[in-house]
Amino acid sequence: MTDGSAPSGDGAAGNRSHRFDRLPATTEDRRVPDRPTRTGVLEWWDERFGVDPSVFENHTFWERGSGKIWAFAGESPSPVDIEGLGVAFLRTRREHWKPTLEAVQRFGGHATRNVMALSRAEAAAFLAGEDQERDWDGDWGYLVVAHELAGEREPLGVGLYVHGELRSQVPKGRRRDFRED
Amino acid sequence: MPDRRVLQSHAAPGAGGAENEGVFTGRVHRTRMDVLARYEPLVDDFEAFRAACERPLPSVVRVNTIKTTVERAREALDESGIGVEACWHDELLALPDAQPGRNWPYVHGWLHGQEEVSAVPAAVLDPAPGDRVWDACAAPGSKTTQLAALMDDRGTLVATDNNLGRISALRSNAERLGVTNVAITHEDARNHSLKPFAADGATEDVEYDAALVDVPCSCEGTVRKNPDTLDEWTLSHVEGIAGVQKGILRRAVQATRPGGTVVYSTCTFAPEENEAVLDHVLGEEPCEVVLLDLPLAHAPGVTEWDGESYDPAVANAKRIYPHHNDTGGFFCAKIEVTGA
Missing domain, CATH: 3.10.450 (Nuclear Transport Factor 2; Chain: A,)
Structure with missing residues (x-):
């Protein structure tokens, strides 16, 4: 297997924004x-x-x-x-x-470490884009954030854990506010 | 039944009062029924058809089996206090009292809002995991993502659209639903090229096992969802778009291997966009319109319309009228490619 430097044609190897x-x-x-x-x-x-x-x-x-x-x-x-x-x-x-x-x-359902499980209320805050103070004895950095849905742990999104805080990484377009529900 | 959305969209600035609203109501209803009245000779119970066209549709979602099961999706909706009703297909759930996008299973990509009849063509095509499939007019992706689920997210699903704004919606839907087997191309489906996907060093183009041709159309069958959809209706638009539909269906038949299947569908009643398109392609390409199983009430394709007669095989196609199953209107045909 080789990477994408074209065998013929455009020659110069590198990243192009519209090409895979x-x-x-x-x-x-x-x-x-x-x-x-x-x-x-x-x-x-x-x-x-x-x-x-x-x-x-x-x-x-x-x-x-x-x-x-x-x-x-x-x-x-x-x-x-x-x-x-x-x-x-x-x-x-x-x-x-x-x-x-x-x-x-x-x-993320296959993940076995660096998965932070949230309660329903915490998941709603995370989904709304809110940062939350949390204790966490795992690694700092990017985590799989999950909560329980229909009886099983289900991955919801990406969180960044630093300095005692879980920072929601849910993109703006994917946020929803279920905090009142 | 007056429709508030139609009244609002037609009320001129400053227009008000019961008298004006009455005038607008009458004009709108005459306009809509003027269009639909041309199908009176085709429809079994025209009064029931007319009444159904004026009722709104319930919200329906499709369960995305790439990410979950029907059982878990039902359980998650139940946890959220959202009542569901069964539809013609196991994976479709009607949500009579809820917005389909405001609940936890939706956020997880377990659900996709999709009208009941919109789920017909992918179910008829029924691609297998590992197949190579083309969705010729893919955006915004309801049927594309349904095809991916039927393929168990394996094989290659090429999804084409000619509009970059709509491709953005297609990408967003495919990503939310976790579809990983889709390759999205921006092109006019009539000139679809197999070249970008030819294997390294291959000398021949790779044909598809199956293709879905859910063409742009006059959308008469969506009148329950979009009550003003017929306001701009003209016969010349129907005839113009039929030319595009013929071009896309021909290209799909050409791009599919002998023995492969093409499904043609529209959400409109006009025979010019349905049976006439099939009749044209039957005359130009090596293919047959075959019978299909459909667990929904329907009428056969029509073989005569407006002084024209069509190949008798177009009767194998299915017409779904709104009063048959309390859905939108739809047309669907299954085509087998026979080879040159």
Whole structure:
């Protein structure tokens, strides 16, 4: 497997904002400097959340724009210049990688660590975008935030835990205010 | 039954008083029924049809089986104190007293607001996990995401639309529902290219196992949801859009492998946009209109209209009128590609 530096045509390897390039399997296969690898992505989900790499065995990972990683279950050549390819999955541009709400809702049920379970009232505050003071003996950083729905723990979104505070990372367009309900 | 939304949309600034409202009410109802009256020769019980067209529709949601099960979705709605009623399909739940988007299961992407008849064409196409499927007119994605669920989010689902604003809505719906097998393209479906998805080094284009052609149409069947949808109706618009529909359906038949299936659907009653489109494509491409099973009351496709007669096979298509099942109006045909 190679990364998306086109075998012919445009030549210069790098990120293009409207093109999806498949991640290289490992650093040895990498031709675009600093591009994350499939192995790196799998290790991150395993180390951070305990998600077994087999969960993603039917998905390929793609970069569109710098550090924006998408997960796709179908088949496509690389690179491909289209409007969407699976779901936006992970941001890798900064030092601390950040999963998307969509990735956490879709795959976070497999997480075995760094999952913070909230009560219904706390979940409503989180969904409304509110930050909350909380005790937490797990890692600082990005967490899977979950609550119980229909008898099971269900991942709701991404929280950032720092300095005794859970900061809601629910994007503005996905927030809802159920606090009065 | 006067419809407040229609009255409001038609009231000129400053217009007021019972007399004016009465005038507007009468004009709007005549306009709507003027359009629908052309279908009186086709409809079994025209009074029931007319009455149904003037009733609002209940909210219906589809359970997204990529993220949950029907049982857990029902339980989650019950926890939220939201009552549900069964529909023609297990995965559809009517919410008579609730807004479909304001509850916890919706926030988790377990539910998608989708009218009952809108769930017909994907269920008829019934793609299998691993198939390669094209949704030719995909945005805003209700049927696309239903196809993905039927595919168990595996295989490749290419979703095309020609409008970037609507593609944004499609992406948002697909992401909320956790669909990972969809590839979204911006193009005119009549000129859909297989090229972007040709495998590395492949010399031949890869055809689809199945295609859904849910075309833009005059939307007469959505009059219960959008009471003013017929205000701008003209026969020339119907005839114009029928030309586009023929082009899209032909391209879908060409892009599907012999033995594959294409489903054609509209939310309109006009035979010009339904049976006439099928008749045209039957004459131009190697395909057949076949019978389909549908657990909803319906009428067969019509073979004669306005002095024209169509291929007898178009009778295999299904017409769903609003009074049949207390739904919107719909048209659906199943086509098998036979090869050159």
